[in-house]
Amino acid sequence: MFRYIGNKTKLLPMIISEISENTEPKSTVVDLMAGTGSVSVALRTNGFHVISSDMMTYSKHHLVTQLLISKAPDFLGLNNHIVINNTLGYEAVLDYLNNLTPKEGYFFQEFSPEGTPANGTPSRKYFTSENAKKIDAIRDTINLWISKGWISNIEESVLKHTLIMAVNDVANISGTYGYFLSSFNKNSLENLMLKPVSFVTEGSTDNVVLQGFAEDISQDITADLCYIDPPYMKRQYAANYHILETIARGDYPEAVGKSGLRDWWDQHSKFCTKTRIRASFEKIFTTMKCDVFLISYSEDGLLSIEELIDFFSKFGSVSYKVIEYSRFKSNNSRLSKELNEYIIRLEKHKGVS
Ligand SMILES: C[S@@+](CC[C@H](N)C(=O)[O-])C[C@H]1O[C@@H](n2cnc3c(N)ncnc32)[C@H](O)[C@@H]1O
Incomplete structure (x- = not known):
């Protein structure tokens, strides 16, 4: 993953x-x-x-x-609303989203170097300005499709899963989204591109x-x-993956402090x-x-x-x-590489409830 x-x-x-x-x-x-x-x-x-x-x-x-x-859902609800070379389907929908006109929206303002964060802090560098504008265009379009009832809950999940995978490829971070790097790394300079994910075919649905x-x-x-x-550590997932949560929810939360975290107390x-x-x-x-x-x-x-x-x-x-x-490798190199992981088995006593 x-x-x-x-x-x-x-x-x-x-x-x-x-x-x-x-x-x-x-x-x-x-x-x-x-x-x-x-x-x-x-x-x-x-x-x-x-x-x-x-x-x-x-x-x-x-x-x-x-x-x-x-397998990929068919996105039939988008029929008559979007013409994608007269063929619908997952890959055609991704193609449509990849070719939207970039937009100077929330991600551009809050998470890119040319943006102006609403709280007046210096601009942030989670994404290049171009990629942030692409994310804005894609997010807003998915939100429109949801509000119109043109995509199902499963189709929404597939699109957001695909977008998160693409965003992870170009995020200017070291391991987690707790903070951005001061200068853009090689991956983050690539163009954000939605790529079809492979679906699990074995086992039941x-x-x-x-x-x-x-x-x-x-x-x-x-x-x-x-x-x-x-x-197992003090590091909160909601803080370390706040940008993925914002993409998943499709909302526009206040970006707090220099790092631009959303308020994550409800997921503490x-x-x-x-x-x-x-x-x-x-x-x-x-x-x-x-x-x-x-x-x-x-x-x-x-x-x-x-x-x-x-x-x-x-x-x-x-x-x-x-x-x-x-060990999960973050930028903390003082820690040794090997550590033990346990699998603990508990069989409940009868009557424990
Ligand atoms: C160690 S990770 C799980 C990793 C997972 N097994 C994998 O392979 O990707 C711990 C997960 O617990 C979730 N989590 C933390 N506290 C939770 C809680 N009280 N209830 C439900 N999920 C929680 C976090 O969001 C995080 O995804």
Whole structure:
């Protein structure tokens, strides 16, 4: 998928084999903090029925695109509204969006060097001015199509998923969107281009995508096994990926401070606060109708493995495995490259609810 803090692409074989050992084939498995959807997709292609969720809106679009369909939607609702060489379809729609007249809109003003941020701070350099203008034109057009009812929810997700992938290719950042680089790097000078994504063809599309805080939606979930991949550091996803969230929501929020973050308090994660992690896990374990939980956690995490085992043991029998893993590389080079990643198994005692 793309660089994302805690992305599990490299650990998929271990995670899927652990899940397979702990539940029957074709059973219902939850990916409760799914992020890019890498684990959910592997669950789908391995024949499981997947319930996938995250609190972030961009994540919802990634999950819908990868779990609920096997091919591009047809965009029939755009017929008669847009003429694209008389042929509609995903690629023709991308072609239309790629060729829109660039526009000096919100992204241009707030996130490009020629813009004038509304809060009077110096201009920002997340994107070149040309790319920011293209993003504005594409965003505004998708918003128009949604407001006219010309595209379905799935088509909206596919377009936003495709736009986010394109934006990631040209963003002038180091790893996350927490701040922009002072001068444009090589990738960011390329022209933003929507490219057709490949759709997952294996496995069923009879899956469920949810959005919300895990602590809140757990009570509505019944499953055979729940995989949880929580944040393990203080870094908040909503702050580090604020631009992707703005693209996913299609809104025009106040860009605050020098870095231009949207107000992200409504997506603040308790898993990034040492004193609140335990209460959050407790709510998930006690409200979800599920007996077996597999939890990924890092040696670097806010809680140590001993603290986690001690706490989880209140709810059932606990064991864990250690995997050696290379660290998410940000610009912090003082940290060593290798660190352990844990997969903790909790089987709930009967009557824990
Ligand atoms: C370590 S990442 C998951 C990475 C994912 N397994 C992947 O491979 O891309 C943690 C995810 O948890 C989400 N998250 C954090 N706190 C949450 C909460 N309380 N409820 C739901 N999702 C949460 C974040 O938005 C982030 O996407």
